[in-house]
Amino acid sequence: MDYELAIENTPETVPAGTGILLIHPSTGETDRIDTDFFKTDTDRLFVISTRTTAREVQQKLEYYDVDESTAEILDTLSVERGYSRRSSDRVHYVSAPDDLDGIVETTRQFLDENEGKRRISLDSVTEMAYYADEERALEAVGELLELLAEYDAVGLFHLSEEVHDDADVEAFKELFDGIVYLEEDGTVESQF
Numbered sequence: 001m002d003y004e005l006a007i008e009n010t011p012e013t014v015p016a017g018t019g020i021l022l023i024h025p026s027t028g029e030t031d032r033i034d035t036d037f038f039k040t041d042t043d044r045l046f047v048i049s050t051r052t053t054a055r056e057v058q059q060k061l062e063y064y065d066v067d068e069s070t071a072e073i074l075d076t077l078s079v080e081r082g083y084s085r086r087s088s089d090r091v092h093y094v095s096a097p098d099d100l101d102g103i104v105e106t107t108r109q110f111l112d113e114n115e116g117k118r119r120i121s122l123d124s125v126t127e128m129a130y131y132a133d134e135e136r137a138l139e140a141v142g143e144l145l146e147l148l149a150e151y152d153a154v155g156l157f158h159l160s161e162e163v164h165d166d167a168d169v170e171a172f173k174e175l176f177d178g179i180v181y182l183e184e185d186g187t188v189e190s191q192f
Contacts, residue, residue, distance in 0.1 A: 003117060003154045004041035007033055007180060010190040014178065016152035019145040021125075021173060024182040026160045033182060034121055035064035037156045038071075043116030046107065048074045050097040050127035051158075053083060074106050097131035100140040107144055111151040118151065120144070124158035125172065134168045142175055156180075 002013040038045050049057050054075035078085045080096040094102035129137035148155050178192040
């Protein structure tokens with residue numbers, strides 16, 4: 001099974017199980033790439049947010065005309081920050097962005113309970129590493145990539161390049177089948 005990719009300068013399709021690393025500057029406008037990734041050829045989508053709350057993710061999906069009825073969100077921030085939260089069929093919570101086991105397990109449940117073409121976005125690996133540490137984040141990303149392969153899903157993982165040292169960026173890059181580079185000026189290059 002192949003998935004269409006509607007991201008400029010990338011292959012037209014990628015096989016199920018593909019993990020894509022989106023490397024961007026810390027000021028990069030990644031929403032456009034993220035939502036283009038979601039809008040095409042998708043039955044269900046799962047947004048793991050370590051950077052913004054579920055409410056902010058919902059606003060982004062709405063703003064970019066992504067079909068919200070297909071979306072589930074994992075909010076890793078609200079509990080730790082003490083925000084009010086209401087679990088629902090579409091919004092899940094873990095205690096904090098460093099609850100990596102909870103993140104992996106909730107992702108597994110999503111993949112287990114939904115069929116068809118499923119896309120996952122992790123925004124962002126950088127925040128995950130900030131709260132946990134590079135090594136634990138690397139391990140969790142590896143586990144999430146294994147889930148993509150096991151369940152024939154695809155995923156887009158955000159990484160803000162200048163926050164990590166070169167060796168860590170390389171370690172993350174080695175895990176992925178495809179890398180999309182978003183430049184400061186908005187141009188997009190990729191390597192698959």
